[in-house]
Amino acid sequence: MSRASAPATTPVATxxxxxxxxxxxxxxIALVVVFHIWFGRVSGGVDIFLALSGYFFTGSLLRRAESTGRVGLRETAGRTARRLLPALVVVLAAVVVATIALRPYTQWPDIATQTLASLLYIQNWQLALSWSDYLAADPSVSPLQHLWSMSVQGQFYLAALLVIAGITAGCRRLGIAPRPAAAFVIATMAVASFVHAAQGMAAHQGWNYYDSTARAWELLAGALLATLAPYLTPPRALRPILAAAGLAIVFACGWLLDGASQFPGPLAVVPVAAALALILAAHHLGPTEQPPLLSRLLTSAPAVRLGELAYALYLWHWPLLIFYLAERDTPTAGFADGAILIAAALVLAQLTVRFVETPLRRPKRAPATTRRLVATLGVTLAVATVGTQVVLHLNPPKAAAALDPIRYPGAEALARGARIPDVPMRPSLFDAPADIPPPTGDGCIADWDTREVITCDYGDTTAERTIAVVGSSHAEHWVPALEVLARQHHFRIAVYLKMGCPLTVAQEPSYKGEANPDCRDWSREVLDRLAVDRPDWVFTTATRPRDGVGDETPQDYLQVWSELSDRDLKVLAVRDTPWLRRDEVRYRAIDCLAQHGNRLSCGMTRTDALDPVNPAAAPAAAYPNVFPLDLSDAVCDEQVCAASAGNVLIYHDEHHLTASYSRSLAPELGRQLGPILGWW
Known part of the structure; x- marks a missing residue:
């Protein structure tokens, strides 16, 4: 309905x-930048930014709906796109150019995929699917990872535009004001999103962090305040308290809370509430009222100028940091270099605002050259990234075919000194990511979001003798080696596998520092299933990398051995293979090799990767049912755990064996298993 026909008592927002x-x-946003670059923490600044975005955008939609009876879908969408897309396109183009110039070609497909996802505002889902770690920046992280928040924001803008338009149209037909209806809908959605975020934090925080549905309540909190704004006038005495508490929380949040492992769960209320408190502190001031002192500090020239640069500063700071870390091969920037990075981000932000953002917000007044340049960049990025996806779809990486053991001795070159002919390494760097064990390709390993126990059989599936491969992907990558032996010696391989979940009885298991209760519940069910299925042997990992250097057998692994012993199950406890890392930062061998490294320089020293003696050997002696296996000498020589051996690439990513190398381990694994199993 028109404004004239609205009830006379309907308040109108200022x-x-x-x-x-x-x-x-x-x-x-300044806090986001500082915490990312110097402290490797999540500050809560993005959560504040999201709440402000919900407040501003929803408020503008409602004011337009109340004054004109419509939200102006086309006009609002066009204005929002002009405000957001040009700067994003420029930064994406810069990242693509820098990637081609500075990063190995093995990373180009990932950057192309993430560039397209960022252009389409679905980067958060792209990251959620890979459960990327956002705890801190390091050289292995994508320079576009920070754009998850822009995608969440863009998705909210589209949803809010459609929802408010629908509410406005419906209320116009009913002859009622749209604001109360909008408040009810937004409040309901905010509560549902908050509950979803709380549940997600307990179950799948890696996914939860990027989940638009879980993040929505932060924007909806600001949106709800915008709908209620005309009705709210804080008492004068309360305003300084709101300003002081809000600003104190803004600065303290990054130190008090671990946002990467806790947001957008219930504790994200802290930064969001700080933003809402600061909105209310200077809200609906009377003609003679002054804002609280701290609110006036926010209107200082430096703070307001930072606000003008905030969007561009956020876009630029992360790729600058990641490219710096990658080029310097260091996990941190340090104070001096960090200050230079911040200064560079500010300069680029200033140039972007002056020459891109500001002119293109009024396209009719923008220089034709600027319009054509940004449009050309956008079209080029879209065409190039879509073209890359098409090419990859038509020519995907392929797993290496069965390799000739004479030309490709693999592990036997280390274990038995087999001759190494002069032939190209296999799998190739391009094909390596596809050279994975069968359970992954067959869907026979439970992923992050699958609680159910999935089992599949390999080897001689009709055999009576059975080895159960149990645990995480580090147990899984031994399946190709076991398959070779199973065909030779006629036994069945039953897999009980879950990503990121070595068999555990811990009450609070974690993965990448995040709670992983599914792993606990899954492990309990697997232990019970094994007691019923009664495999002849349980094959699982016995060690994992220690923080710093070397490897260890965690106490929790010993508890698992006890649980298996109580069920009268015999255990083949294999020492885990090295995880490629430098200064605690994991890296892919294929990236190093693509940058002209060699098999030795792209590996790691044995003393960094492994303890001198298998850590599982001593504790296993106390368990008559546990038999340790150690194939380290078939993966590393005396000095180096290399990236390849015997013409076979060892790793298909940072720490998982290629299926080809795993198969080459079969002879040595057979030599160690023979005396234990007594089957050959």
Missing amino acids: THHRGDLDGLRGIA
Whole structure:
């Protein structure tokens, strides 16, 4: 309905400009930058930024709906796109150019995929599917990873535009004001999103962090305040308290809370509430009222200027940091270099605002050259990234075919000194990611979001003798080696596998520092299933990398051995293979080799990777049912755990064996298993 026919008592939100909120936005993003570059933490600034975005965008939609009876779908979408896309396109183009110039070609397909996802505002889902770690920056992280928040924001803008348009149209037909209906819908959605985020934090925090549904409540909290804004006038005495508490939380949040492992769960209320408190602190001031002192500080020239640069600063700071870390091969920037990175990000942000953002917000006044350049960049990026996806789809990486053991001795070159002919390494660097064990390709390993126990059989599936391969992907990558032996000696391989979940009885297991209760429940069910299925042997990993250097057998592994012993099950406890890492930062061998490294320089020293003696050997002696296996000498020589051996690439990523190398381990594994099993 038109404004004239609205009830006379319907309040109308004020439209005066809030310079203090510009300052808050600038400080929030400045904290994001500082915490990323110097402290490797999540500051809560993005959560504040999301709440502000929900407040500003929803408020503008409702004011337009109340004044004109419509939200203007086309006009609002066009204005929002002009505000967001040009700077994003420029930064994406810069990242693509830098990737081609500086990074190995093995990373180009991933960057192309993430560039397209960022252009389509689905980067958060792309990252969720790979459960990328956002705890801190390091050289192995994508330079586009930070754009998850822009995708969440863009998805919210589209959803809010459609929802408010629908509410406005419906209320117009019913002859009622849209604001109360919008408040009810937004509040309901916010509660549902909050509950979803709380549940996700307990179950799948890696996914939860990027989940738009879990993140929605942060934006909806700001949106709800925007719908209620005309009805709210805080008492004068409360305003300084809101300002002081809000600003104190803004600065302290990054130190008090571990946002990467706790947001957007319930504790994200802290930064979101700080943003809402600061909005209310200077809200609906009377003609003679002054904002609280701290609110006036937010209107200072430096804070407001940061607010003007906030979007561009956020876009630029992360890729600068990641490319710096990758080029310097270091996990941290340090104070001096970090200051240079911040200065560079500020300069690039200033140039972007002046020559890209500001002119293109008024396209009719923008220089034709600027319009054509940004449009050309956008079209080129879209065409190039879509073309890359098409090419990869038509020519995907292929797993290496069965390799001739004479030309490709693999592990036998280390274990038995087999002759190494001069032939190309296999799998190739391009094909390596596809050279994976059968359970992954067959869907026979439970992923992060699958709680159910999945079992499949390999080897001689009709045989009566059975080895159960149990645990995480580090147990799985031995399946190709066991398959070779199973065909030779006629036994069945039954797999009970889950990603990121070595068999555990811990009450609070974790993965990448995040709670992983599914792993606990899955492990309990597997232990019970094994007691019923009664395999002849249980094959699982016995060690894992220690923080720092070397490897260890965690106490939890010993508890698992006890559980298996209680069920009268015999255990083949294999020492885990090295995880490629430098200064605690994992890296892919294929990336190193693509940058002209060699098999030795792209490996790691044996003393860094492994303890001198198998850590599982001593504790296993106390368990009559546990038989340790150690194939380290078939993966490493006396000095180096190399990237390849015997013309076969060892790793298909940072720490998983290629299926080809695993198969080459079969002879040595057979030599160690023979006396234990007594089957050959």
